[in-house]
Amino acid sequence: MIELAQVVKTYEAGLATPFTAVDGVTLSIPAARLTVFKGPSGSGKTTLLTLIGCMARPTSGRIHLHGLAADALPHLDATEALEITSLPERFLTAIRRRTFGFIFQQFNLVRGISVLENVLLPTYPTGEDPRAVEARAVARLESLGLARHLRASVDRLSGGEAQRVAIARALINDPAVIIADEPTAHLDSRLSEDFMGLMSQFKEAGKTLLITSHDPIVYDSELADRVVEMRDGRVVSEA
Amino acid sequence: MRPPLQRYRNILDFALSSLLRRKGRNLALLSVYALVVFVIASLVFFVQALKHEARELLVQAPDMVVQRLVAGRHDPMPLAQAEAIRAIRGVAEVQPRLWGYYYDPVYGGNLTVMATEDADLAPDAIWIGAGVARTMRVKESDMVPLRGYDGQSTLFSIQKVLAESSELVSADLVLMAPKDVRALFHFPENLATDLAVQAGNPRELPTIAAKIVELYPDSRPILKAELLRTYEAVFDWRGGLMVVVLASAVLSFIIFAWDKATGLSAEERKEIGVLKSLGWESADVLLLKFWEGTVISVTAYLSGVLLAYAHVFFFSASLFEHALKGWSVLFPRYRLVPALDGYQLTVLFFLTVLPYTAATLVPSWRAATVDPDAAMRS
Amino acid sequence: MRKSTLCLAVTGALAALFLAMLAHARAEARAGTARRQPSLELVRRLGLTDLCLFTEARYTRHPAMADRHAAFQDHPMALDHFPSGSLLAPPAFPSPHAPPPPAIPKHP
Numbered sequence: 001m002i003e004l005a006q007v008v009k010t011y012e013a014g015l016a017t018p019f020t021a022v023d024g025v026t027l028s029i030p031a032a033r034l035t036v037f038k039g040p041s042g043s044g045k046t047t048l049l050t051l052i053g054c055m056a057r058p059t060s061g062r063i064h065l066h067g068l069a070a071d072a073l074p075h076l077d078a079t080e081a082l083e084i085t086s087l088p089e090r091f092l093t094a095i096r097r098r099t100f101g102f103i104f105q106q107f108n109l110v111r112g113i114s115v116l117e118n119v120l121l122p123t124y125p126t127g128e129d130p131r132a133v134e135a136r137a138v139a140r141l142e143s144l145g146l147a148r149h150l151r152a153s154v155d156r157l158s159g160g161e162a163q164r165v166a167i168a169r170a171l172i173n174d175p176a177v178i179i180a181d182e183p184t185a186h187l188d189s190r191l192s193e194d195f196m197g198l199m200s201q202f203k204e205a206g207k208t209l210l211i212t213s214h215d216p217i218v219y220d221s222e223l224a225d226r227v228v229e230m231r232d233g234r235v236v237s238e239a
Numbered sequence: 240m241r242p243p244l245q246r247y248r249n250i251l252d253f254a255l256s257s258l259l260r261r262k263g264r265n266l267a268l269l270s271v272y273a274l275v276v277f278v279i280a281s282l283v284f285f286v287q288a289l290k291h292e293a294r295e296l297l298v299q300a301p302d303m304v305v306q307r308l309v310a311g312r313h314d315p316m317p318l319a320q321a322e323a324i325r326a327i328r329g330v331a332e333v334q335p336r337l338w339g340y341y342y343d344p345v346y347g348g349n350l351t352v353m354a355t356e357d358a359d360l361a362p363d364a365i366w367i368g369a370g371v372a373r374t375m376r377v378k379e380s381d382m383v384p385l386r387g388y389d390g391q392s393t394l395f396s397i398q399k400v401l402a403e404s405s406e407l408v409s410a411d412l413v414l415m416a417p418k419d420v421r422a423l424f425h426f427p428e429n430l431a432t433d434l435a436v437q438a439g440n441p442r443e444l445p446t447i448a449a450k451i452v453e454l455y456p457d458s459r460p461i462l463k464a465e466l467l468r469t470y471e472a473v474f475d476w477r478g479g480l481m482v483v484v485l486a487s488a489v490l491s492f493i494i495f496a497w498d499k500a501t502g503l504s505a506e507e508r509k510e511i512g513v514l515k516s517l518g519w520e521s522a523d524v525l526l527l528k529f530w531e532g533t534v535i536s537v538t539a540y541l542s543g544v545l546l547a548y549a550h551v552f553f554f555s556a557s558l559f560e561h562a563l564k565g566w567s568v569l570f571p572r573y574r575l576v577p578a579l580d581g582y583q584l585t586v587l588f589f590l591t592v593l594p595y596t597a598a599t600l601v602p603s604w605r606a607a608t609v610d611p612d613a614a615m616r617s
Numbered sequence: 618m619r620k621s622t623l624c625l626a627v628t629g630a631l632a633a634l635f636l637a638m639l640a641h642a643r644a645e646a647r648a649g650t651a652r653r654q655p656s657l658e659l660v661r662r663l664g665l666t667d668l669c670l671f672t673e674a675r676y677t678r679h680p681a682m683a684d685r686h687a688a689f690q691d692h693p694m695a696l697d698h699f700p701s702g703s704l705l706a707p708p709a710f711p712s713p714h715a716p717p718p719p720a721i722p723k724h725p
Contacts, residue, residue, distance in 0.1 A: 047612075050612045053516075055515075055611045089520065089521070090520060093519070093520045096516070096518045097517070097518025098518075102516060102517075104516075108513045110510060110513065110514075112256075113253075113256045113260065121253070121517055122519075123249070124249035124250055124252070124253060124519070125249070125518065125520060126246070127245035127249065130245065169517070173518070248619075248621045251620075251621040252620050252621045255620040255624055256620065259620075289668075289670075292653075292668070293668055295653060295657075296653065296656050296660055297666070297668075299660040299661040300665060300666050301664045304664075304666055306682065313682070313687075334664060340678075348672065349672045349674075349678065350672075351678065351679075355662070355663060357662070368669070370669070370672075401655075402655040404652055404655050405655040405656040405658075405659055407670075408656045408660055408665050408667075408668055409656070409659050409669065410672075411672050411678070412659075414663075433682075459684070461682065465681070466681040469681040470668070470680075473680070473704065474704055534624060538627075538631070541628070541631035541632065541634075541635055542631060544638075545634055545635060545638060548642075562704075563671075563701075565673055565677075565701040566673050567671055567701075568672070569672045570672070571670065576648075576649030577641070577645050
């Protein structure tokens with residue numbers, strides 16, 4: 001479970017007036033469930049997910065992880081609530097790497113290198129055995145139907161294929177939580193349904209899923225356990 | 240491999256992929272970089288070897304040479320002065336030297352004619368340096384006419400061509416009997432070109448020199464130490480050509496580093512943000528940049544230095560030939576002995592590798608430590 | 618093959634060549650002593666004072682015998698004629714009538 005208490009995120013650097021993206025959000029996100037964040041652009045959903053995914057620190061408030069960071073920080077008691085807002089960078093990075101898999105709206109693949117290398121990127125700093133990691137990556141790419149493109153440059157892929165590479169990359173370290181930001185924004189209906197199909201597989205595997213979307217295919221799906229609506233940085237309703 | 244080492248290799252893999260993304264540009268950069276190192280290293284190797292050679296050879300030169308000056312110009316010395324100098328305390332030996340320059344109008348070469356009293360020299364014969372043989376297209380047993388200022392030619396037979404391995408001191412020499420030198424140049428019997436003085440105790444040389452100047456105020460003693468210092472100053476970095484080459488090289492290094500040091504492009508910053516969002520720590524990103532800088536600079540250094548060594552010691556610095564030859568017609572051929580200076584190699588290494596690596600690393604510092612979220616939004 | 622393997626192999630090879638170069642230099646330096654004998658003979662017997670590097674002019678052929686005036690002896694305002702002038706520095710020692718420098722420097 002992920003618990004947020006009065007989380008605020010204000011951007012000040014370089015701006016004339018400070019901009020509050022997240023304004024006092026208190027939320028409880030259940031594990032092994034799909035939670036959809038819905039709302040217009042600028043409502044703070046993406047910012048909220050970056051805070052949960054350990055990519056930024058909140059200006060104030062607390063975020064606790066319950067039982068999700070066991071792999072990343074093995075010296076901790078698995079049942080203990082881990083407060084990530086005040087962790088030093090090294091531990092935060094370890095959690096980011098092992099516990100969370102982020103699928104960006106823009107995919108953010110590294111251009112000019114191969115599909116396989118993109119997927120392997122999150123594993124480089126860990127120093128794991130390269131053969132084992134590569135086998136894992138190849139298996140994952142095969143399960144996503146990208147076996148043919150292993151050595152191809154990502155520049156040459158279609159939108160759907162690129163997203164699947166992004167998914168493979170997010171999953172390479174077998175994270176407990178998968179975060180996807182507007183995943184169906186660039187996809188047609190059929191590919192969107194395919195995407196939801198993948199998500200159901202991951203949910204069955206026990207992963208916690210967080211998705212932001214204003215696509216009905218996502219938030220009206222049967223798969224969605226909770227729908228959280230946001231506006232102007234605040235939670236408006238939860239269902 | 241233990242995890243820490245594997246991490247270095249993984250990040251090196253990505254650094255190489257990163258460099259290969261702009262293969263043409265990076266290859267060109269590497270080539271030019273190596274070329275600059277090659278030029279500097281070639282110069283350093285050549286100059287060091289030559290200076291070393293000079294030191295080793297001129298150790299056997301006379302302790303002191305005494306010249307006579309008239310109106311600031313070198314003038315022949317009366318043999319009588321040799322006697323007086325011989326009498327000075329501390330002087331072991333005084334040998335008058337008889338030598339001069341001969342211009343060969345046929346091939347345009349300047350030769351140094353020297354008298355020698357060697358018993359092996361046959362009458363009316365000369366020994367010539369290998370450079371003379373080449374320039375005048377002659378060989379042993381050929382006959383060579385030398386023309387004096389009065390227009391008269393004297394025919395000499397070439398008894399011997401001096402060893403090619405001694406070209407560095409003898410390339411342009413023409414050795415003949417003292418009477419032949421005097422006849423050729425109409426050199427008066429009571430004069431010598433200068434005097435070679437040997438002292439019993441080298442430490443007394445300055446005192447002896449002072450006494451000579453006191454005795455003959457128009458004389459100029461040249462000590463062996465000064466001789467050696469002249470050759471230390473050859474190819475001095477303050478000399479015109481060297482300054483130009485070295486300045487160009489330093490400028491090139493600055494340009495390479497500048498390209499990197501002016502900061503990262505927006506795309507590069509975003510990419511670092513992406514890496515950090517994938518779980519790369521600041522230290523990992525910095526290691527990546529370090530590898531990028533080091534791979535290029537270390538490869539450039541090693542290949543530049545190796546090529547320079549081959550150039551100078553296996554190909555006799557053929558690329559410098561034109562600069563060295565200047566306007567000489569007669570040009571010695573010699574193979575230099577390596578005299579590597581560890582100090583200079585180390586300085587060159589730090590000049591090559593450090594600025595470039597630092598220029599790649601330092602601008603990335605800020606980007607590497609910024610929150611990934613902020614980096615990706617910008 | 619991994620890129621890093623190739624890179625490390627190439628760098629390793631270059632480094633090995635670098636070490637070989639150092640070894641070669643040392644070996645050559647020793648062999649050079651023998652090669653130098655004919656020149657040393659000539660220097661000793663003839664009392665030579667200069668290396669034959671540039672035969673363009675008197676003061677480039679015998680820089681150790683030249684003085685500061687030598688390059689300008691043809692004309693008071695004469696500029697350096699020869700390219701070797703940019704390679705040869707003027708002699709370090711003072712004018713003819715001053716006393717010679719006191720100490721004999723040691724070679725490195």
